[in-house]
Amino acid sequence: MVKYSIFTIARNALTSHKNWPKQWRSPEPKSSYDVIIIGGGGHGLATAYYLAKEHGMRNIAVLEKGWLGGGNTARNTTIVRSNYLWDESAAIYEKSLQLWEGLAQDINYNVMLSQRGVLNLAHSLGDVREGVRRVNANRLNGVDAEWLDAEGVKDFCPIINISKTARHPVLGATLQRRGGVARHDSVAWGYARAADALGVDIIQNCEVTGIKREGGKVTGVETTRGDIAAKKIGVVAAGHSSVIAEMAGIRLPVTSHPLQALVSEPIKPVIDCVVMSGAVHVYVSQSDKGELVMGAGIDSFNSYAQRGSFHVIEHQLGACLELFPIFSRVRMMRSWGGIVDTCPDASPILSGTSVEGLYFNCGWGTGGFKATPGSGWCFAYTLANDAPHPLNAPFSLSRFESGALIDEHGAAGVAH
Numbered sequence: 001m002v003k004y005s006i007f008t009i010a011r012n013a014l015t016s017h018k019n020w021p022k023q024w025r026s027p028e029p030k031s032s033y034d035v036i037i038i039g040g041g042g043h044g045l046a047t048a049y050y051l052a053k054e055h056g057m058r059n060i061a062v063l064e065k066g067w068l069g070g071g072n073t074a075r076n077t078t079i080v081r082s083n084y085l086w087d088e089s090a091a092i093y094e095k096s097l098q099l100w101e102g103l104a105q106d107i108n109y110n111v112m113l114s115q116r117g118v119l120n121l122a123h124s125l126g127d128v129r130e131g132v133r134r135v136n137a138n139r140l141n142g143v144d145a146e147w148l149d150a151e152g153v154k155d156f157c158p159i160i161n162i163s164k165t166a167r168h169p170v171l172g173a174t175l176q177r178r179g180g181v182a183r184h185d186s187v188a189w190g191y192a193r194a195a196d197a198l199g200v201d202i203i204q205n206c207e208v209t210g211i212k213r214e215g216g217k218v219t220g221v222e223t224t225r226g227d228i229a230a231k232k233i234g235v236v237a238a239g240h241s242s243v244i245a246e247m248a249g250i251r252l253p254v255t256s257h258p259l260q261a262l263v264s265e266p267i268k269p270v271i272d273c274v275v276m277s278g279a280v281h282v283y284v285s286q287s288d289k290g291e292l293v294m295g296a297g298i299d300s301f302n303s304y305a306q307r308g309s310f311h312v313i314e315h316q317l318g319a320c321l322e323l324f325p326i327f328s329r330v331r332m333m334r335s336w337g338g339i340v341d342t343c344p345d346a347s348p349i350l351s352g353t354s355v356e357g358l359y360f361n362c363g364w365g366t367g368g369f370k371a372t373p374g375s376g377w378c379f380a381y382t383l384a385n386d387a388p389h390p391l392n393a394p395f396s397l398s399r400f401e402s403g404a405l406i407d408e409h410g411a412a413g414v415a416h
């Protein structure tokens with residue numbers, strides 16, 4: 001693998017950048033692998049990378065039905081933070097944030113992590129109580145967190161409207177300064193390149209259509225490019241997790257919903273932090289290109305169509321303009337949707353199943369981008385050891401039988 005550095009850029013500039021090697025190979029699928037990962041989004045690619053890097057496994061394939069990152073990974077609004085309420089969530093999201101902080105160096109790829117600070121606004125007394133409680137819980141868990149009153153919010157984000165007569169008055173906000181944004185497709189490409197360099201086969205345009213089993217154990221997969229044998233299978237298919245579970249006769253407590261986002265035309269820098277409002281379902285940041293990046297809440301119906309309904313965007317923009325009247329004449333450039341996999345307690349599943357050798361990593365819902373490194377790291381451990389790491393043990397499927405749910409609706413209402 002060519003190491004990316006200022007020197008390789010300078011050397012390639014001499015040949016008009018025509019001699020860069022491909023970032024990863026496109027091999028034909030082999031007849032069998034030790035581990036097959038289904039899903040070439042950020043989480044699947046991170047899992048493959050950490051399996052190879054941390055656990056020395058090499059005979060691994062990532063099977064992706066479309067192209068790398070074409071699912072939610074490159075459709076999200078890229079907000080990264082770790083300020084979740086409960087100990088279990090704070091631990092796994094904080095592990096992830098720590099991995100983010102060294103990721104560009106680790107995989108030798110610029111993932112453009114920008115720790116510009118994330119505000120979660122409070123618009124009611126209930127929001128204030130919940131926000132202050134979360135700040136306290138975060139600090140007890142070693143996660144950086146501050147509470148700002150309305151004036152403090154205005155200081156941090158001068159373009160926000162804190163008028164008391166606003167439809168959604170700003171009463172304060174939690175602030176995580178280490179939170180921010182990262183470049184989503186770079187995360188997929190960076191993990192793919194690093195995993196490929198360690199021998200992982202990344203196979204695009206290869207849809208899994210069946211899970212083969214014998215005696216309660218997985219033996220491989222059926223795909224649009226033929227059958228492939230495997231000792232273990234890790235399913236990391238986000239909104240399609242329950243479709244794949246059904247292939248193995250398993251019913252997951254996961255529902256799939258559209259989640260939309262949009263960008264404005266590019267404008268000069270006006271907002272240098274991330275603002276989220278769970279109550280009004282809007283969140284905003286500005287990309288390096290100058291576009292305002294905005295996300296909404298989920299559409300309430302189930303769908304696999306990767307697009308949502310117009311009234312959700314209309315509602316979102318109404319709330320957004322009240323918070324930021326300065327945006328009123330900015331034009332929207334494009335909108336899109338992804339299909340998110342939500343669990344009843346708004347927490348993920350990283351777990352073995354009743355089928356030996358079959359593992360699921362899903363349920364990240366509207367907020368899994370920030371978890372990409374930590375999720376891959378924990379899932380790789382689970383696959384390699386056939387046992388969960390302490391960080392993901394609480395996120396097993398058995399919690400839906402025991403009742404030990406991890407209710408993160410407060411921190412994950414629009415979850416980013």
Ligand SMILES: Cc1cc2nc3c(=O)[nH]c(=O)nc-3n(C[C@H](O)[C@H](O)[C@H](O)COP(=O)(O)OP(=O)(O)OC[C@H]3O[C@@H](n4cnc5c(N)ncnc54)[C@H](O)[C@@H]3O)c2cc1C
Pocket residue numbers: 038039040041042043044063064065066067068069070071072073074075076077078079080206207208209236237238239240244259260261295336337338339340364365366367368369370371415416
């Ligand atoms: C609009 C929007 C905004 C969001 N904003 C944020 C945010 O700001 N911050 C945040 O933390 N999270 C956010 N999220 C959530 C986040 O994007 C996801 O939780 C995360 O990207 C999931 O990553 P993944 O790798 O698990 O899934 P994906 O990237 O969806 O990857 C799953 C892959 O599996 C493939 N696949 C499915 N079925 C099969 C099959 N049968 N065979 C082979 N491959 C298959 C799919 O093609 C897909 O590429 C947002 C999501 C959306 C849609």
